[in-house]
Amino acid sequence: MSEAGDVATPIQRPTRKSQRSSGGSGGGGVGRTTAADEYFPDAKHKFKSYRLRGEYEKPWLGDPALKKTRWNNWIVGVFMLLGLCGAGAIAFWTVWPFRQGEYCLIYEDDFQKLDLDIWSHEVQLDGFGTGSFDWTTVEPENTYVDEQGLHIVPTLTNETTKITTDQMYANYTLDLFKDGSCTSQRNSSCRIRSDPEEGDMIPPVRSARLSTKGKKSIRYGRVEVEAKLPKGDWIWPAIWMMPEDSVYGQWPRSGEIDIMESRGNSRGYDEGGRNHYYGTLHWGPTSATDAYWRTTNAKKVRRGDYSDGFHTFGMQWTENYIYFYIDSRVHQILFIGFKESKPLYDLGEFSKMAENQTLLANPWAQSESTSGNAPFDQNFYLILNVAVGSRNGWFLDNVGGKPWIDDATNAQWSFWNAADDWLPTWGEGDKRGMTVRKVKMWQEGACGAQEL
Template identity: 35%
Template sequence: MDRLLVFVFLPFVAVTAFRDDFNTWNAGNYQIEVSAWGGGNNEFQVYVPDHNNLYVKNGNLYIRPTKTIDSPHFNDVYHGDMNLYSLYGVCNQHDNNGCHKTANGNGEILPPIMSAKIITNFAMTYGRINVRAKIPKGDWLWPAIWLLPRDFSYGGWPRSGEIDMMESIGNTKAMFGNQNRGINDVQSTLHWGPAYNQNAFYKTHNSKIKYGGDDWHGWHTYSLDWTADHIITYVDNQEILRVDTPHNGFWNFGGFSGQNIWSHGGKNAPFDKPFHLILNVAVGGNFFGDDGHYDTQKPWSRYSPNPKRSFWEARGSWENTWHGEEAAMIVDYIEMIPY
């Protein structure tokens, strides 16, 4: 008897390798950063695991900056000792005295803000990432949804790359030239290069601006589409940044001289290795350029001898722009779908 062979072709269905809807806090999914090192940009916050700064409520994750003096551990930023090992039993970043800071009333103060930063334990190479979130609004707030490499296979930053899905300035007004780059603007950037002072990010940067007085302080979905051939970021499926893999590689695209540090990698190196997803809210630092004109006068400069102190002593100009949980980044869900 002849057999009729029937082949049924099923549609490809992407499998989500990691998803968190934040119905509860799943501590095993994340590393919580504990450090006051300043994030490499001389920021003013200390990242801590305190419930006031990192918590789940009504199916959402909150990453919320608060004043250090509101913590039961500190009532004064001008004097005292901030020993993160003693407080939390862990510290993740030692650079710039990130685990232990002191203040004696003269010069710089302790970090005046506490905030939170989480890193997914899950890492992937190529796929789709979606994060539905509401970014904070308030002066000198700097929310970010971004990725760093798991292994730093090509060396320290920026040799192994960085993918910034979304960054924003929380100020209502941040004028650079004739363009407002405040919370009406969300930015995406790739960082890559052989050294910190040879970072070709300016070749791979773009933003999505809202005009007419509207801003991004609301619920939106921030996405990354990452393959060997391209990296594309979106907000609500509107393209922010598209970087097609250069036909001759990122080394030649960057115009770098010397030995190609990515020659042993894929065609899109350094963006060919597993990356973790990171969410945080920073405060202050070098992200807020001295050449900008803001809704309130910027109380520090990049060259201030004591920028945290200048920021803190001008709190009367910015603290009333932080309206409770409106100053938090609120996250509905994260999903990471490998290709």
């Protein structure tokens, strides 16, 4: 290592002052130093500020164009402020009618067991007006609870009853009045005799339908159902609501709220299989004028389908709107706002329609609603079911290899004869059914504020 005395330090280096003194041939630089020379002795270039100091003329301030520019800036700024205020006001008054209010949880079920004090089986043979090919039962093969939740599973009639395939086709009478299981009073819903000449067949599939009718219903509120959908061609799962009292008349006059409807077909099905689900309102003066197409929308999942796992299917309903959502209220699939100035009768343009050369009267004219939302101003109860097939257009004719024609006399036969094609698509065990893990129902308003 070098001795300390051998190392040149900044203090020992010659300064510009000494350099200029020793080598100076120009007299002007002799003896001149600055603060920069003292702190930065090796600097080659000194900083020189060009900032103006003191008073100086500003001729541009007197330019008339500058005054005009100032006024323009003020005008633009005022208009921008007014625009922001206007946008805020519009947003406020748009959102205010749809603001989140108070809700009271009136029912919650995580299906540790099937609570028959709340849930009732609806047993019929005729598909409840849809023409589906299933016979709904109370049998444990079709409805049961395990650690996963409530299962609603379709089964084959000739595998779960003593009825043979030949008897399903001909000369067998199935009478649900005899054992008292039928929940309808109509003969066509409770009794059938298989007859090949008439095209009558014992339903080849058995399934189940559960409802909270007479037990739990809401007039405005929220419903959430956490469920996993079935897989299998021509299977039709649904989570929906019907009015407790059909005060406006037969369907669809008194309305229907479909929180979730889907088809169990594969992703390749042209109408959308189990990778789609729909939220829909049904309403109209007659079944032929049901205006559901104005109030329906589908949600498609990009990967997989709704049978791969559980999803929460939800609906929120007030006097001013109904909307449907998936998993979270921020994931809306359809929003329907009601307007007093344009009630549903006007929205459907029913006054321009006629049946049998008679104009359609307004079935909701006596409603006391002040938001134009009738028939959705009454109490509705919840339904969970899994149907199979239909003759009402849910599965379109000649689409996706559909083996029957809705209006054909032998529609149910054609469906059953194609079992070798559709049965292998059904999932094993309870996968062919809908599994419901949780149900929640809220009534609008604070708890205890009204009679539920």
